[in-house]
Amino acid sequence: KQLEVDIIGHDLEKTTALARNIEGKLKAIPGAVDVAVDRGRERPELEIVLDRDKIASLGLNTAMVANTIRHCIYGMVATTYREEGEEYDVFIRYKPDFRHSIVDVENISVPTMTGKMVKVKDIATIREVLYPPEIKRKNQERVVTVGANVTGRALGDVTADLKAEIAKMQIPDGIEIEYSGQVEQQSESFRDLGLFLILSIFLVYMIMASQFESLLDPFVIMFSLPFALVGVAWGLFLTGTSLSAIAFLAIIMLMGIVVKNAIVLVDYTNILRAREYDLHNAIVTAGGNRLRPVLMTAITTILGMLPLAISTGEGSEMWQPLGISVIFGLLVSTLVTLVLVPVMYSIFETRFKKAEWE
Numbered sequence: 600k601q602l603e604v605d606i607i608g609h610d611l612e613k614t615t616a617l618a619r620n621i622e623g624k625l626k627a628i629p630g631a632v633d634v635a636v637d638r639g640r641e642r643p644e645l646e647i648v649l650d651r652d653k654i655a656s657l658g659l660n661t662a663m664v665a666n667t668i669r670h671c672i673y674g675m676v677a678t679t680y681r682e683e684g685e686e687y688d689v690f691i692r693y694k695p696d697f698r699h700s701i702v703d704v705e706n707i708s709v710p711t712m713t714g715k716m717v718k719v720k721d722i723a724t725i726r727e728v729l730y731p732p733e734i735k736r737k738n739q740e741r742v743v744t745v746g747a748n749v750t751g752r753a754l755g756d757v758t759a760d761l762k763a764e765i766a767k768m769q770i771p772d773g774i775e776i777e778y779s780g781q782v783e784q785q786s787e788s789f790r791d792l793g794l795f796l797i798l799s800i801f802l803v804y805m806i807m808a809s810q811f812e813s814l815l816d817p818f819v820i821m822f823s824l825p826f827a828l829v830g831v832a833w834g835l836f837l838t839g840t841s842l843s844a845i846a847f848l849a850i851i852m853l854m855g856i857v858v859k860n861a862i863v864l865v866d867y868t869n870i871l872r873a874r875e876y877d878l879h880n881a882i883v884t885a886g887g888n889r890l891r892p893v894l895m896t897a898i899t900t901i902l903g904m905l906p907l908a909i910s911t912g913e914g915s916e917m918w919q920p921l922g923i924s925v926i927f928g929l930l931v932s933t934l935v936t937l938v939l940v941p942v943m944y945s946i947f948e949t950r951f952k953k954a955e956w957e
Contacts (some may be wrong), residue, residue: 600633600746600747600748600779600780600781601745601747601748601749601754601781602625602631602746602747602748602749602754602757602761602778602780603745603746603779603780604619604621604625604744604745604746604757604761604765604776604778604779605737605742605743605746605776605777605779606618606742606743606744606745606774606775606776607737607740607741607742607745607774607775607776607777608741608771608773608774608775609740609773610771610773610774611730611731611741612845613739613771613774614742614743614774615638615641615731615743615774616637617768617770617771617774618636618743618744619636619743620768621666621761621764621765621768622634622635622636622745623759624761624764624768624897625745625747625764628751628757628760628761628764629751629752629757629760630749630751630752630756630757630808631747631748631749631757631761632747632748632749632750633746633747634746634747635722635745635746635747636734636743636744636745636746637735637743637744637745637746638731638733638734638743638744640731641729641730641731642671642727642729642730642731642732643701643727643728643729644727644728644730645701645704645725645726645727645728646725646726646727646728647668647719647723647724647725648723648725649664649702649722649723650722650723650724653721653722654722656813657709657711657717657722658711658713659688659709659712659722660711664709664710664719664722664723667707667709667710668704668709668719669923670691670692671692671693671698671707671780672692672698672704673692673694674690674691674692675690675691675692676688676689676690677690677691678691689888693707694709695856701725701726701727701764704719704725705718705719705725706718706720707719707720707751707834708720720927721931728742728917742743744779746780751916752916753840753841753843753916753920754781754785754843755785755841755842755843756776756841759841762778779956785844788844788847789844789847789862790874792844792851795851796826796847796850796851796854797882799851799854800821800824803817803821803854803855803858804817804818804821807820807821807823807858807862811865811866811869814913815947816865816869816956819860819861819864819865819940819943819947820857820861820940821861822859822861822935822940822943823857823858823860823861823932823935823939823940824854824857824858824932825937826931826932826934826935826939827850827853827857827928827929827931827932827935828850828928828932828934829856829931830927830928830931831846831849831850831853831924831927831928831933832928833927834923834924834926835920835923836929837921837927838919840919840920840923841920842913842920843917843920843957845917845918845920845921845925846920846921846924848921849920849921849922849925850922850924850928852925853924853925853928853929853932856896856900856925856929856932857928857929857932857936859896860893860896860897860932860933860936861936861940862890862939863889863893864885864886864893864936864937864941865940865944866889866890866946867885868882868941868944870887871884871957878945878948878949879945882941882944882945886937886941890926890937893936893937894932894933897929897930897933900925900929901925901926901930903924904922904925904926905926906922907919907921907922908922908923908926909922910922923935940944
């Protein structure tokens with residue numbers, strides 16, 4: 600399922616009780632549906648606890664006693680019966696009247712190494728307990744999972760609400776809680792996308808450095824990238840949207856769009872400087888002439904993402920972060936491109952180029 604909570608611990612009673620408690624908390628959270636615990640209802644079983652000292656003194660071990668009890672109750676194949684080409688296993692076991700109660704099991708006779716018979720009640724204690732029909736394990740530890748699907752809300756929001764509820768609960772000693780399902784996959788996606796983001800920024804910088812034949816101009820261009828992240832964070836906060844893998848993809852998309860607008864501005868400024876325009880006139884002229892292309896790129900992209908940002912249909916909670924991130928990130932970065940990038944260009948040209956000439 601999309602959201603899974605693994606409750607890890609050896610004590611079946613404590614883990615089951617905690618799982619039922621978390622199940623109730625999760626059902627009360629908006630957006631959580633199909634909430635269920637993967638451990639079925641307990642059923643009665645007989646637990647046989649052997650006295651190891653006694654069975655050792657009789658020359659027995661746990662396997663020998665267990666096999667004897669198993670053969671008496673479930674039976675063992677004594678021979679095979681053949682009829683008309685078909686084979687049938689012949690089982691030997693106690694009659695139903697002698698294997699249906701605790702007293703019957705206590706009276707099962709176990710042969711010792713000396714040939715004598717000893718009753719189970721003389722070497723073991725039998726009690727009736729409740730056990731789940733299936734015990735799952737994770738990393739060799741007993742685990743019970745509470746799972747749910749999410750609809751109408753972002754997975755991260757529902758997970759955050761659940762973590763807040765679990766933080767209020769008293770977790771017994773020896774029990775651990777882990778989150779799996781798509782929550783775990785989302786965490787791994789964030790790590791991978793973070794590496795891709797760093798790699799994309801590095802590659803974009805290297806490509807621009809080779810094209811501009813300068814290390815300073817690409818730095819001026821990429822000065823607007825952090826402000827795109829500010830715009831994304833601002834947009835997600837104002838709309839109450841959580842950061843998801845889709846929103847992270849939008850950030851990577853913004854890297855190319857924002858850099859493109861700044862390249863148009865800086866490249867034309869360099870062209871004017873090559874035509875012997877002074878620094879101030881080159882910046883003002885480039886800003887005026889390239890204002891329209893920059894705004895057209897930003898406006899068309901924003902309008903294209905607007906349907907995703909305002910959609911309310913099924914699955915909209917998945918794609919809304921993409922539209923919101925691109926729109927707000929592009930709004931802020933465009934203002935930075937038109938205002939702060941020329942300022943940074945002037946500072947770098949005045950200080951670093953002058954120092955280079957000196």
